[in-house]
Amino acid sequence: AGFACMNNLIVQQASQGLAKAVLSEVEDAKSKGVVIGYDGRYHSKEFAAITAQVFLHEGFKVYLFSTIVPTPYTAFAVSLLQTACGVMVTASHNPKADNGYKVYWENGCQIVEPTDATIAKSIDENLEPWDLTHVDLTHVIDPLEKVQGEYTKQMLETVPHFKVPQTPKIKYVYTPMHGVGSVYVQKAFEAAQLPQPLLVPLQNEADPEFPTVPFPNPEEGKGALKCSIDVADANGADLIIANDPDADRLSIGVRTKNGWRQLSGNEMSNIIADWCYVKYKESGCKTPAFMVRSAVSSNFISKMGQVEGFETLETLTGFKWIGNVAKKVVDTEHKKLLMAYEEAIGFVIGNMSYDKDGVRAAVCIAAMALEYAEKGKTIEQRLDELYEKYGYFASNNKYYFCYDPKLMERIFNKMRNEGKYIWKFGQFEVESIRDLTLGIDTAEADKKPKLPIQASAQMITYRFKNGCLATLRGSGTEPKLKYYIELPGKVGAKREDVVKELMELSHELLQTTLEPEKNGLIAPKAE
Structure with a gap:
């Protein structure tokens, strides 16, 4: 990797800064220690070892998993082992060339402000590489057995599950998308006394090449589930369960009378x-x-x-x-x-x-x-029952590619219009507006939002009089301008009517605010 990418030096510098920040912020940090996990990507194990060496250099107790693990194992381990922090080396569902470094604080949660700024400052102050030549990794502790045992125990106490009859009436397929999930999901199913899933041979082992899915993201649509669908069709299965490569996210496909349907998040x-x-x-x-x-x-x-x-x-x-x-x-x-x-x-x-x-x-x-x-009944039928009881919620969540940060800023500033926001799009009237970039919420008495202000990110929400919620935001990790538009239908309303109203509102809103053609925004290719 080049100087701007994940490489040994970058990982060492990040770890040095993190270690120093933890020492200054967390009481008894050395004795509490750090837990480090990694996925099956190129260099993940190597990056995890460097991280471990840095913390050992500073006198920390270091827990380092002996093999690839799901990201949720590392998050769980921070709380279980009561460590001062945790690190997971993973790029989750990104393409094969990527890798990443995910940090958990002592509460077992991902870091937020101001901790993130403290760590960033500490990294800048500790860029000179330490000599790790004589740091011996034999001093690390492998937490896998303890974490796996306690994870299973708490999962059975926490997650609602079902005592299965001897002859189950449904078969399901599972894929880890060339990631770490298969062994751990099978162990979890065994503990919960669930029938083991049918596996997808082409995707069942961790493989950093991701040979069957260049974008190993189950959210990408049915194309990402093609191998799973082939296995399901060959075996008469009616459900597909798919993890992303670090097994922190989950997507499902259900067989319907019209073919396979992938449920949205x-x-x-x-x-x-x-x-x-x-x-x-x-x-x-x-x-x-x-x-x-x-x-x-x-x-x-x-x-x-x-x-x-x-x-x-x-x-x-x-x-x-x-x-x-x-x-x-x-x-x-x-x-x-x-x-x-x-x-x-x-x-x-x-x-x-x-x-x-x-x-x-x-x-x-x-x-x-x-x-x-x-x-x-099926999952799809239960979903229909919920809509009958609570009303159908129609949504339109998509994105445009926007590769120019300055263009992104101009688009949002035009929406703000120096404080003179647009309050009507076609026939659809806006009831209130929340702008988390500037810290404005017109629905609140003091005009201040209940959620934290995000001055470095673009995010505006329109609340319409018909109940529609529409949020436009810039992605923090990708060159995307995202929109999330949802219209709740009244109980008993026809779905097609709710969807029609939603799409009409979406068109008026997006054409006015984003002006996709004028601004050269690129829609993703249709599946």
């Missing part, structure tokens, strides 16, 4: 939220329950919460925010977290850890599908 969150709530009620638990969603995820669970009587919380985009908010509520208000999610197929079920976890989500989906099959 929002649709999956609806059925998982329902499953978790139903099991919570069946358990007789008296602890008040809550769920958490990101600001760009479906508001469906908020409607469910209003009807059923549980609290829903909104956070900024990303699990670094979701996890920290959820853990704070659990720790300070002693409520029961049923589920937290983001529309980008990330789910936390229960409060055993606070970063998205595709392993326990896979257990949940398989158990759910098996129970519904016993009752003569």
